[in-house]
Amino acid sequence: MNLFYAPNCSAGECTLGEEESKHALKVLRLAIGDSIQVTDGKGKCYKAAIASLDSKCCKVDLLNALPTPARRLWSLHIAIAPTKNNSRLEWFLEKACEIGVDSITPILCEHSERRKIKTERLEKILLGAMKQSQQYYLPVLNPLMSFDEFLSVTGADASTTYMASYKDGNKELVDACQPGQHTTVMIGPEGDFSEAEKERAKLNGIVAVNLGQTRLRTETAGIVAAHTFAMINKIR
Amino acid sequence: MNLFYAPNCSAGECTLGEEESKHALKVLRLAIGDSIQVTDGKGKCYKAAIASLDSKCCKVDLLNALPTPARRLWSLHIAIAPTKNNSRLEWFLEKACEIGVDSITPILCEHSERRKIKTERLEKILLGAMKQSQQYYLPVLNPLMSFDEFLSVTGADASTTYMASYKDGNKELVDACQPGQHTTVMIGPEGDFSEAEKERAKLNGIVAVNLGQTRLRTETAGIVAAHTFAMINKIR
Incomplete structure (x- = not known):
């Protein structure tokens, strides 16, 4: 249909x-x-x-x-640095929507090379993915904001915020977070978050986690975060 | 480095x-x-x-x-129908390699619209993804084969084969498969496996599973299968 x-x-x-x-x-x-x-x-x-x-x-x-599907008891917000290559961000949006995400905020980081996004095009991609995957909830695309602006607002919705950071001796996301919660995951740009950004996040109570043993591209990290979350809420 | x-x-x-x-x-x-x-x-x-x-x-x-990383005790083989749009298959290969897959077999199904693949280009993509994600194992890309040829050879390596099928009242992959095993997952083309193919797979002892509640594109299903597997072997 x-x-x-x-x-x-x-x-x-x-x-x-x-x-x-x-x-x-x-x-x-x-x-x-x-x-x-x-x-x-x-x-x-x-x-x-x-x-x-x-x-x-x-x-x-x-x-x-038609019967409204029950809203999940958890929610996932992904804050992600736009990738240098625009199509990688678009892929992330499509896949995250298919797999399950509630809101997305593009964030500008110290190492971000791309500093502009095409909001209208990205919204179209989310819409296409929602329809294609036969879902009735459209993920919200928030306006682009700076890393520090994001730090100042995250957690206001009572969600726990995690920062994905490759092999920093941190816990893996799957071990750190719990099912049934409102969660935000921050994904850095190519070249990762800067050390200063990591420090500021820590001061804001944000928990650094890794997404497994291999080094993932920005958009892959976003998809893996979304699916990890779906799995945690399925298995546990 | x-x-x-x-x-x-x-x-x-x-x-x-x-x-x-x-x-x-x-x-x-x-x-x-x-x-x-x-x-x-x-x-x-x-x-x-x-x-x-x-x-x-x-x-x-x-x-x-350098120390050789211990080989995982499990392995994952994904048999996937090439997508109509070539870049979607390429994207699957890159992401599956980043997340973790051991071998990939492109399969021709009744509903396959694309019947040719560019092997050399696909091998380059796997190689790039292996290097980018800092891994030392290159996934094997097997030659394209027909659905029936694949049925006749799968399982010969003592792996259990699952067929991903959207909402067929089947178990979800995450509930059906066990950690530490050699597993093969078959992913169909746009338009899914045909009913006759599903029947033949069943006669060959292949277990139909779904990959969750939303309808996933072919390449998303492949990525979700790879990550589900990584999670099962991590959590359980």
Whole structure:
């Protein structure tokens, strides 16, 4: 079943945005009356039917609400330095969404080479991944912020924050964190966090952890963190 | 430390292949006397120094052998259908190598759209990922084979074979498999294995498993299988 996204849909009729309308008409070549599903990306999903078709504005009748999947009792926030090669960050977003992540904050670190991101494109990737993996919750992409700004806000949501750091004699993430918790994991850029950044994080009560025995690329570290978390909440 | 690959190196002197020589001279701009490390991709690694430089043939003195890391007591073989979009398969290879995999077999399935692979390019990606993640074991890339050929050979190495299948009421991989074992996981193409393939696998004693609650793309399923395995062998 084709899944569409309409952030403000509720019972009755709803209008798909331009991108979604184009996708329905031009890519999937749907016709009036065809069955689809529409989610608001916040857990709600409806069985729906195409009511009118236009490449810029497609109207759908929301027929009945599907059961909202129970929200997980834990949440994962990944703060990650944008990779030098843009496509690596995009891959991370797609895979983390497929595997399971609640929010993502791109952070600028001392060793960051890329200092700009294409927010709109990244949001599209998250949306595509949510729909492709048939989920009804869209991960939140927060605005880019500096390492220090991030330090000043993390933990405010009562989550525990970990910093991934390769082989620093620290515990492995899987051993450090517990199931059922709200957790934030910080992933550094190519070239890692600087020593000064590690020090400042420590002063802020952030726990340094490693992600295993091999040296992982930034985007792989992000995916491994997401999946470690899924496993911890599955196994323990 | 820069890690180089020379499959037949042993104590004394050794010559790097053309690609590795070019990398030393043109990319890293190394000079005679510079320290490097050289691995044979089978667990051996040497501290070494550049003895002579030529973009086609760089000679190195192998100074002393580093301790060979203990081979894991388990092994993981992933049989995966090449993805329609070539870069997705390449991405899987890079990430699986970083996370940990011993061998990979591309398999042609009924629903496979891509029926050819670029073996040389894929081997280069594995090599790059091994070096980047500072490992001394190079995963083996087996030749492309058909689903049925694969069924006829899998398990001959006394490994247990699982088939990843989305939501078939099967156990999850993490619950089905045990630590410390030789395991093979089969990952299907976009569009999944066909019903007939699933049936033939079952007749061959292959256990169908799922990889969690969300629908994963082929390459994500491969990465998740590799990391699930690493976790099982870490936690249990």
